[in-house]
Amino acid sequence: DAMVIQNPRYQVTQFGKPVTLSCSQTLNHNVMYWYQQKSSQAPKLLFHYYDKDFNNEADTPDNFQSRRPNTSFCFLDIRSPGLGDAAMYLCATSLPHTGPKETQYFGPGTRLLVL
């Protein structure tokens, strides 16, 4: 089945220690998104890629970076995690249309714990 895959499902890191979260997709979608979701809150968009074109949200901290080496993979790098960065991180993909055909499909998420 075509899908969005996130590994690992749970990631533990230390305060200030860089961490990378991974997302891959078999849907061959042009657009990939990273969201942060804190407990009992709606997802918050951090940034997205349209092919190799990176689009950062204005309020995303500089501590969060992303890489997309090819269509299938996208990485979220947190350069110096703080306690406030503990959250569920969700990856999503979509086709490039911006009309009614565009729907975002989500992976299962990676829950990040910062000690």
Added chain:
Amino acid sequence: GNSVTQMEGPVTLSEEAFLTINCTYTATGYPSLFWYVQYPGEGLQLLLKATKADDKGSNKGFEATYRKETTSFHLEKGSVQVSDSAVYFCALRSGNNRKLIWGLGTSLAVNP
């Protein structure tokens, strides 16, 4: 600006009860509307969507109708099951903007 307002939870129902979760929106133009479901500890799954006025989205017994006159997209199910216990998010996307605008989510607990 664009916004989505959902009824506050938690909602607690007995199995086989009727479910309504209200969602209203504010948007320019003709947004696409979505319901996503999040089961405990999981990511988001698209439940249903509607892309124009009077469209009805449906999936797994859930339905929602895009009502432009009332700017609403209420989620309904005739008979809920314990397995429907989850958090439900209403969202919209407007125009050429890829960004989804989310409601705050409504937690549903279904008791046997």
